[in-house]
Amino acid sequence: MKLTKTILLLFVLVVGAVSWIKSGDKKYKTHLLQFTIPQGWPQPVYDFKQNPVTQEGFDLGRKLFYDGRLSKDENFPCASCHQQYAAFATYDHNLSHGFNNSFTKRNAPPLFNLAWQKEFMWDGGVNHLDLQPLAPMTDSNEMGENLDSILLKLKADTAYRRMFKAAFGDDNITTQRMTRALSQFIVMMVSANSKYDRVMRGEDSFNLPQRLGYDIFKRKCESCHTEPLFTDFSYRNAGLMIDDYLKDVGRMKITHDANDSLKFKVPSLRNAQVTFPYGHDGRFYSLLQVMDHYRRDVVSGPTTDSLLKHGIPLSNFEIGQLMAFIYTLTDSSFLNDPRFAPPGYENRTQQKPLEHQHIYKQ
Amino acid sequence: MRLHYIFIQLSNVAMIKREVGKDFTFYFICFLLLMIGNNINAQKISIHFQNKAGDKILQADSNYQNALGETFTVRNFKYYISNIVFYDSVKTQTYPDQYFLIDNADSASQQIELNTSLKNVTAIKFLLGVDSFKNVSGIQTGALDPAKGMFWTWNTGYVMAKLEGNSPSANMPQHAFSYHVGGYKQNEKTAKEIILQLPQKINCTNNCVITIQADILKWFNSAHEIKIATTPFCHEPGKLATILADNYSNMFSIESAK
Numbered sequence: 211m212k213l214t215k216t217i218l219l220l221f222v223l224v225v226g227a228v229s230w231i232k233s234g235d236k237k238y239k240t241h242l243l244q245f246t247i248p249q250g251w252p253q254p255v256y257d258f259k260q261n262p263v264t265q266e267g268f269d270l271g272r273k274l275f276y277d278g279r280l281s282k283d284e285n286f287p288c289a290s291c292h293q294q295y296a297a298f299a300t301y302d303h304n305l306s307h308g309f310n311n312s313f314t315k316r317n318a319p320p321l322f323n324l325a326w327q328k329e330f331m332w333d334g335g336v337n338h339l340d341l342q343p344l345a346p347m348t349d350s351n352e353m354g355e356n357l358d359s360i361l362l363k364l365k366a367d368t369a370y371r372r373m374f375k376a377a378f379g380d381d382n383i384t385t386q387r388m389t390r391a392l393s394q395f396i397v398m399m400v401s402a403n404s405k406y407d408r409v410m411r412g413e414d415s416f417n418l419p420q421r422l423g424y425d426i427f428k429r430k431c432e433s434c435h436t437e438p439l440f441t442d443f444s445y446r447n448a449g450l451m452i453d454d455y456l457k458d459v460g461r462m463k464i465t466h467d468a469n470d471s472l473k474f475k476v477p478s479l480r481n482a483q484v485t486f487p488y489g490h491d492g493r494f495y496s497l498l499q500v501m502d503h504y505r506r507d508v509v510s511g512p513t514t515d516s517l518l519k520h521g522i523p524l525s526n527f528e529i530g531q532l533m534a535f536i537y538t539l540t541d542s543s544f545l546n547d548p549r550f551a552p553p554g555y556e557n558r559t560q561q562k563p564l565e566h567q568h569i570y571k572q
Numbered sequence: 573m574r575l576h577y578i579f580i581q582l583s584n585v586a587m588i589k590r591e592v593g594k595d596f597t598f599y600f601i602c603f604l605l606l607m608i609g610n611n612i613n614a615q616k617i618s619i620h621f622q623n624k625a626g627d628k629i630l631q632a633d634s635n636y637q638n639a640l641g642e643t644f645t646v647r648n649f650k651y652y653i654s655n656i657v658f659y660d661s662v663k664t665q666t667y668p669d670q671y672f673l674i675d676n677a678d679s680a681s682q683q684i685e686l687n688t689s690l691k692n693v694t695a696i697k698f699l700l701g702v703d704s705f706k707n708v709s710g711i712q713t714g715a716l717d718p719a720k721g722m723f724w725t726w727n728t729g730y731v732m733a734k735l736e737g738n739s740p741s742a743n744m745p746q747h748a749f750s751y752h753v754g755g756y757k758q759n760e761k762t763a764k765e766i767i768l769q770l771p772q773k774i775n776c777t778n779n780c781v782i783t784i785q786a787d788i789l790k791w792f793n794s795a796h797e798i799k800i801a802t803t804p805f806c807h808e809p810g811k812l813a814t815i816l817a818d819n820y821s822n823m824f825s826i827e828s829a830k
Contacts, residue, residue: 257710260710331726335726335727335728336725336726336727336728337707337708337728338708338709338710338711338728339710340710340711341710341711341718341725341728344718344723344725345725345726347725348725349725349726356719357717357718357719358719361719384713384717384719385711385713385717385718385719386711386712386713386717387713389711390711463727464727466760466809466810466811
């Protein structure tokens with residue numbers, strides 16, 4: 211009897227000790243989010259094993275993305291240049307505005323389908339999504355802040371300490387955790403539900419101009435703007451005359467190779483309807499200007515892409531059909547997805563944003 | 573360690589079921605001895621980096637002169653040390669995934685302490701800089717946290733070493749010169765493998781200390797000649813960075829080993 215009691219007592223003690231030791235981890239329970247690869251798409255390149263997306267990490271990333279305190283004067287959150295209604299580009303701006311009334315040197319790219327992207331920036335200078343936010347954060351003409359001071363601001367905020375703990379297990383706030391949380395938010399921005407996608411899935415059909423446009427696209431654009439991402443992620447000189455103020459040599463700045471002079475990453479055509487102006491320095495204010503460039507103004511230099519040596523012959527008729535097709539790449543469900551709106555947006559209004567509602571009625 | 577502890581605790585319970593409570597104390601004491609024993613077993617090697625300008629200790633407020641006769645002061649001197657390997661006559665011991673940022677302004681950073689199981693150490697090898705793997709593996713933390721300021725955000729990559737200061741010869745605002753040396757890609761590599769033979773074999777059973785000198789004068793004149801007057805700054809990977817890296821690969825020597 212005594213023996214049984216002793217064993218029982220010891221057992222209770224051990225179980226108690228184990229659960230006490232484990233109790234530190236008890237509150238750290240994350241909820242994995244499913245990342246769905248759209249039907250027929252390639253495998254993403256982002257390493258989800260290293261940074262699994264959780265609801266807690268996603269929520270933290272979303273708060274960071276919309277928080278002006280990540281910039282020096284607290285006026286420039288990531289979202290100031292990456293606006294959801296512009297597919298996370300800067301709406302109607304050739305160059306974006308940064309700290310101290312400065313301009314950026316290039317057109318802000320839209321953010322979507324970044325899980326499939328290996329290199330970032332127009333020149334591909336950044337080699338990992340988790341490192342990408344550091345560039346705008348520290349650049350003097352963007353957010354103008356330094357990392358130490360961003361971390362200090364976050365550490366001083368109890369809400370952040372709570373959210374870092376929920377996402378990563380303790381309230382240690384580091385650069386790594388900050389940018390991984392941002393990645394968790396950004397990597398979930400998948401745009402794959404445009405009319406084009408619905409047609410490909412057999413749920414919808416093109417009208418005549420869209421179908422003719424798709425045929426022209428496949429003959430004249432597809433080799434660089436490859437489906438389904440509508441870019442092959444290569445760097446090419448599209449024959450744009452160098453801007454004599456910006457003097458931007460593009461990819462050559464990173465590789466120091468003269469063969470890369472004036473080359474820039476091929477941008478995706480998805481959501482192009484809302485990402486105007488176009489081009490690495492936003493010099494084209496409309497799709498029509500882009501088309502005119504390709505049929506009329508391509509500069510043939512030593513690094514101009516071999517596919518563009520003589521421009522792209524396009525008739526007015528073809529341009530009309532191409533535009534009709536490009537508009538089918540607008541993904542209104544992505545542009546209005548409440549998950550990517552500012553935190554708390556769901557509670558403020560049940561209405562869709564007023565701007566750009568016309569996108570629904572294409 | 574905790575898991576280990578729990579495991580032993582649980583196996584204790586199983587034992588107790590058979591052997592009754594009296595043996596518990598015995599196993600618990602054994603366990604404690606094991607824990608203490610683990611700690612006693614660890615012998616340590618300390619590496620001490622001593623930054624110098626020629627034969628003088630490098631200090632922020634002193635004037636120095638390079639072989640080309642240019643005088644200068646040094647405001648900031650930092651470099652990464654990684655991939656350390658110790659050699660004894662037969663074995664090696666490696667320290668993968670350990671990165672250290674040596675900062676001339678922070679004396680604690682100049683001491684690296686490592687556990688070793690080697691009895692006699694004859695040589696040390698390390699990488700001055702950060703291997704290319706860590707340059708392509710996304711965001712890092714600890715010594716490799718980009719917030720340490722040894723990282724290029726616009727053209728991904730670590731600054732392997734930084735030397736900054738002022739010199740009347742520098743044709744720049746405030747007569748400042750600054751060398752930020754990095755680059756990991758083919759033809760732009762700046763991380764340098766350094767092998768230093770110890771003057772004599774050292775016995776590390778009772779801990780040992782290797783003091784390594786880093787002479788900044790070698791930055792200006794060893795494999796190549798670098799004039800502050802004509803080359804006051806380097807802020808990106810490329811040709812100049814690799815030339816500076818050739819130079820700094822010659823800056824280390826063993827001062828003492830005991």
